[in-house]
Amino acid sequence: MANLTINGKALTLDVEPDTPLLWAIRENAGLTGTKYGCGIAQCGACTVHMDSVATRSCGISVAEAEGKTITTIEGLASGDALHKVQKAWIAQDVPQCGYCQSGMIMAVAALLNEKPKPTDADIDEAITNICRCGTFQQVREAIHTIASA
Amino acid sequence: MNKHVSPKMNRRAFVIGAATAGAGLAIGLDLPFGGPAVVRAADGSPEVNAWVVVRPDDTVVIRIARSEMGQGSLTGLAQLVAEELECDWTKVTTEYPTPGQSVARKRVWGDFSTGGSRGIRSSQDYVRKGGATARVMLIEAAANEWKVPASECTVAKGVITHKASGKTTTYGKVAEAAAKLTPPADVKLKDPKDWTIAGKGLLRLDTADKTTGKMLYGIDVKLPGMLNAAIKDCPVFGGKLKSYDEAKIAGMKGVKKVVKVGDTAVAVVADTWWHAKTALDALPIVWDEGENAKVSSESIAKWLAEGLDDSQPAYVGNKNGDVKAAIAGAAKKVEAVYNYPYQNHATMEPMNATALYTADKCEVWCGTQNGEAAFAATLEASGLPADKCDVHKVMPGGGFGRRGQTDYVRQAVLIAKEMPGTPIKLVWSREEDMAHGRYHPITQCKMTGAFDANNNLVGLHYRLSGQSILFSLRPEALQNGMDPAAFQGVAQSGEAAFGYSVPNLLVEHAMRNPHVPPGFWRGVNVNHNAIYMECFMDELAHSVGQDPLEFRRKLMGNHPKHLAVLNAVAEKIGWTTPAPKGVYRGIAQVMGYGSYVAGAAEISVTDNSKIKVHRIVASTDPGYVVNPAQVERQIAGSFVYGLSALFYGGCTVKDGKIEQTNFDTYNSMRINEMPKVESVMVPSGGFWGGVGEPTIGVAAPAVLNAYFAATGKRIRSVPLRDQNITFA
Numbered sequence: 001m002a003n004l005t006i007n008g009k010a011l012t013l014d015v016e017p018d019t020p021l022l023w024a025i026r027e028n029a030g031l032t033g034t035k036y037g038c039g040i041a042q043c044g045a046c047t048v049h050m051d052s053v054a055t056r057s058c059g060i061s062v063a064e065a066e067g068k069t070i071t072t073i074e075g076l077a078s079g080d081a082l083h084k085v086q087k088a089w090i091a092q093d094v095p096q097c098g099y100c101q102s103g104m105i106m107a108v109a110a111l112l113n114e115k116p117k118p119t120d121a122d123i124d125e126a127i128t129n130i131c132r133c134g135t136f137q138q139v140r141e142a143i144h145t146i147a148s149a
Numbered sequence: 150m151n152k153h154v155s156p157k158m159n160r161r162a163f164v165i166g167a168a169t170a171g172a173g174l175a176i177g178l179d180l181p182f183g184g185p186a187v188v189r190a191a192d193g194s195p196e197v198n199a200w201v202v203v204r205p206d207d208t209v210v211i212r213i214a215r216s217e218m219g220q221g222s223l224t225g226l227a228q229l230v231a232e233e234l235e236c237d238w239t240k241v242t243t244e245y246p247t248p249g250q251s252v253a254r255k256r257v258w259g260d261f262s263t264g265g266s267r268g269i270r271s272s273q274d275y276v277r278k279g280g281a282t283a284r285v286m287l288i289e290a291a292a293n294e295w296k297v298p299a300s301e302c303t304v305a306k307g308v309i310t311h312k313a314s315g316k317t318t319t320y321g322k323v324a325e326a327a328a329k330l331t332p333p334a335d336v337k338l339k340d341p342k343d344w345t346i347a348g349k350g351l352l353r354l355d356t357a358d359k360t361t362g363k364m365l366y367g368i369d370v371k372l373p374g375m376l377n378a379a380i381k382d383c384p385v386f387g388g389k390l391k392s393y394d395e396a397k398i399a400g401m402k403g404v405k406k407v408v409k410v411g412d413t414a415v416a417v418v419a420d421t422w423w424h425a426k427t428a429l430d431a432l433p434i435v436w437d438e439g440e441n442a443k444v445s446s447e448s449i450a451k452w453l454a455e456g457l458d459d460s461q462p463a464y465v466g467n468k469n470g471d472v473k474a475a476i477a478g479a480a481k482k483v484e485a486v487y488n489y490p491y492q493n494h495a496t497m498e499p500m501n502a503t504a505l506y507t508a509d510k511c512e513v514w515c516g517t518q519n520g521e522a523a524f525a526a527t528l529e530a531s532g533l534p535a536d537k538c539d540v541h542k543v544m545p546g547g548g549f550g551r552r553g554q555t556d557y558v559r560q561a562v563l564i565a566k567e568m569p570g571t572p573i574k575l576v577w578s579r580e581e582d583m584a585h586g587r588y589h590p591i592t593q594c595k596m597t598g599a600f601d602a603n604n605n606l607v608g609l610h611y612r613l614s615g616q617s618i619l620f621s622l623r624p625e626a627l628q629n630g631m632d633p634a635a636f637q638g639v640a641q642s643g644e645a646a647f648g649y650s651v652p653n654l655l656v657e658h659a660m661r662n663p664h665v666p667p668g669f670w671r672g673v674n675v676n677h678n679a680i681y682m683e684c685f686m687d688e689l690a691h692s693v694g695q696d697p698l699e700f701r702r703k704l705m706g707n708h709p710k711h712l713a714v715l716n717a718v719a720e721k722i723g724w725t726t727p728a729p730k731g732v733y734r735g736i737a738q739v740m741g742y743g744s745y746v747a748g749a750a751e752i753s754v755t756d757n758s759k760i761k762v763h764r765i766v767a768s769t770d771p772g773y774v775v776n777p778a779q780v781e782r783q784i785a786g787s788f789v790y791g792l793s794a795l796f797y798g799g800c801t802v803k804d805g806k807i808e809q810t811n812f813d814t815y816n817s818m819r820i821n822e823m824p825k826v827e828s829v830m831v832p833s834g835g836f837w838g839g840v841g842e843p844t845i846g847v848a849a850p851a852v853l854n855a856y857f858a859a860t861g862k863r864i865r866s867v868p869l870r871d872q873n874i875t876f877a
Contacts, residue, residue, distance in 0.1 A: 130812060
């Protein structure tokens with residue numbers, strides 16, 4: 001059993017403490033927006049916010065996540081109002097296949113939370129997610145659009 | 150040692166062919182044929198024809214047979230239908246018919262396969278006719294109601310108007326009547342110059358759910374009572390499963406069943422995938438690895454190198470003049486040997502499929518690039534006939550050619566068959582995905598150029614040695630043993646024609662098929678052929694002290710479309726003006742998938758080993774551009790895919806297995822390594838080319854040629870990872 005706070009809800013999940021947070025989110029909490037890409041914290045498809053910090057959920061256990069505030073892609077919007085990153089992603093048609101974009105959006109939201117006007121160097125350092133479709137150009141442009149709004 | 154892969158019977162062709170005997174009516178236009186039985190969508194709305202359903206609220210549902218996998222052709226195809234239909238684009242939505250429905254209706258939606266950059270170019274004609282036919286019928290229905298000639302009615306954005314009487318109506322109001330009319334025998338399509346919906350960089354139709362986590366990918370499928378499966382197939386291709394010790398994992402949490410899958414794999418079925426995977430990792434498995442366990446990258450390289458020798462048999466793909474005489478009589482001769490490795494598609498979403506098998510039905514939910522192939526695999530694995538099976542396509546997290554294969558569908562059905570009535574979701578781990586790809590074929594190439602005394606290129610011998618994709622995957626497409634696709638980009642004519650005229654030319658392929666299964670990897674044979682040819686063109690130019698662009702131009706007089714994209718790139722990057730200090734340029738061109746593409750890169754190099762790519766310019770002539778915003782993204786994405794392969798890709802073989810296991814050993818470019826791609830579209834019209842793949846071909850040679858300009862060192866082996874060259 002693990003007690004996790006995900007998207008503002010306190011959940012008691014029937015998982016072993018060493019279960020990766022990713023799989024507890026996907027299979028026990030039923031929130032499949034957070035994606036499995038590598039399982040070794042390389043690709044970033046599983047990025048969530050843990051206490052507002054972009055975190056690769058495949059690489060930490062539920063035991064480590066207990067007591068933390070976890071936000072997944074499903075919890076990024078405020079009710080019906082999409083987060084500014086989601087809005088920019090739609091307006092600028094960022095995703096291609098979209099599979100990496102939950103993680104990409106969560107990583108970008110965390111960056112903008114910390115640095116509302118990131119430079120290209122800031123983006124290069126903070127956004128290390130893999131996108132095999134190659135949406136990097138649109139990702140960068142969308143971040144700058146949000147920052148200059 | 151290196152075992153040839155045996156050609157297999159093409160099950161897809163057989164199953165689909167048998168299911169569609171008697172078909173032959175115009176695709177998508179054979180219904181409803183004016184009969185009293187209107188064909189209805191699931192919600193009861195009438196089909197005007199198979200491509201167009203109009204709901205009473207004026208929503209237009211456009212049916213899409215090809216698969217969306219990120220490349221944007223779902224939106225592009227909808228634009229083409231909507232353009233001819235003259236409907237309101239803001240009221241357009243899309244729907245996938247299932248392959249089972251299509252086969253039951255004599256393949257009314259035609260080919261589902263989405264590869265070879267064919268999504269739009271191979272179906273544009275009949276989907277546009279689908280839109281145009283529906284428009285004519287909808288107008289006719291309104292005219293009938295008003296008892297006026299249809300020729301007096303006009304339509305704009307789904308609103309039909311009879312100007313003389315001032316009457317108006319909408320598509321939604323007349324769709325029911327239109328569905329009962331006889332379709333026109335022939336319709337005239339618009340001149341693309343008059344397009345208002347197609348040809349525009351409209352936003353994609355499928356973006357919103359990709360930003361909220363709602364988009365359903367195969368890995369997200371949930372069905373009542375569903376269990377999850379993890380699988381391991383024999384890591385040596387061609388090997389078999391010998392035994393496993395089920396007792397060792399019997400008590401592990403959540404485990405429901407251990408299933409032998411075919412002769413080669415074992416799967417653990419559990420309540421959650423994490424439990425299944427954990428138990429599978431703990432399961433002792435003994436493999437019968439067989440003879441292929443003796444194969445290594447070194448043994449493959451040696452075997453391929455032998456194929457470069459003229460004494461070995463080879464298929465001739467392109468020939469004119471007498472190259473051997475030209476080389477023998479050359480004033481100057483240049484020779485080089487290049488190689489290109491196996492590559493894994495590494496789609497972000499690992500392979501997966503969900504299957505539900507009962508005694509009289511089998512259904513599959515999966516991301517696939519070929520719904521009909523997945524359907525055929527379902528029939529074959531389940532043993533059930535076509536009317537008892539179906540495949541529900543969901544969004545694939547990347548395809549790049551990998552999801553044109555159906556191995557994962559077959560596995561899911563075989564597992565589900567062992568647990569009738571229980572839906573089984575099979576998900577591969579990333580490690581399984583790396584171990585069981587359908588890899589970019591491995592090749593080597595020896596090229597010899599011959600110059601006369603005036604430094605004119607008078608002979609070119611291009612000798613490939615290596616793997617054939619068609620031999621393994623579509624043996625019926627071989628021509629007297631030759632794989633015509635092996636010559637993509639260096640072919641005599643057709644959709645991947647060579648862009649240079651050399652008086653004495655010989656292009657040949659010594660086919661050698663190692664045991665590692667090849668596949669259609671985005672760009673396919675264009676990728677290595679473009680590296681070999683375009684880097685060697687650069688070598689030839691430098692060997693006679695000529696500018697690489699000017700050297701090419703002299704050979705391209707008979708290839709104006711190839712030349713036009715090359716010129717467009719040269720102009721945009723400013724080839725004739727000096728690059729910034731410390732920055733060097735490379736250029737390349739190729740034709741593939743019916744389109745002409747060129748690319749140029751500006752790079753700087755530190756210590757001969759750290760490359761910074763400052764700028765990329767790319768040009769493409771695909772004939773027509775249906776959505777320039779999406780074409781731009783495909784061009785930029787092609788550079789990410791192509792340069793990831795150049796810098797980081799490459800799968801090596803040890804003891805018959807692929808050595809790379811995950812993104813730590815098979816890396817992919819990140820945002821900090823990728824400059825903006827400046828794309829120049831020069832659609833010249835009159836033909837339809839593809840855009841998803843051809844540009845990948847020019848990505849690597851543009852950078853490699855710039856590397857030579859910067860360092861004077863020629864790189865003839867991919868990936869750069871293995872030469873300790875990386876991004877700065």
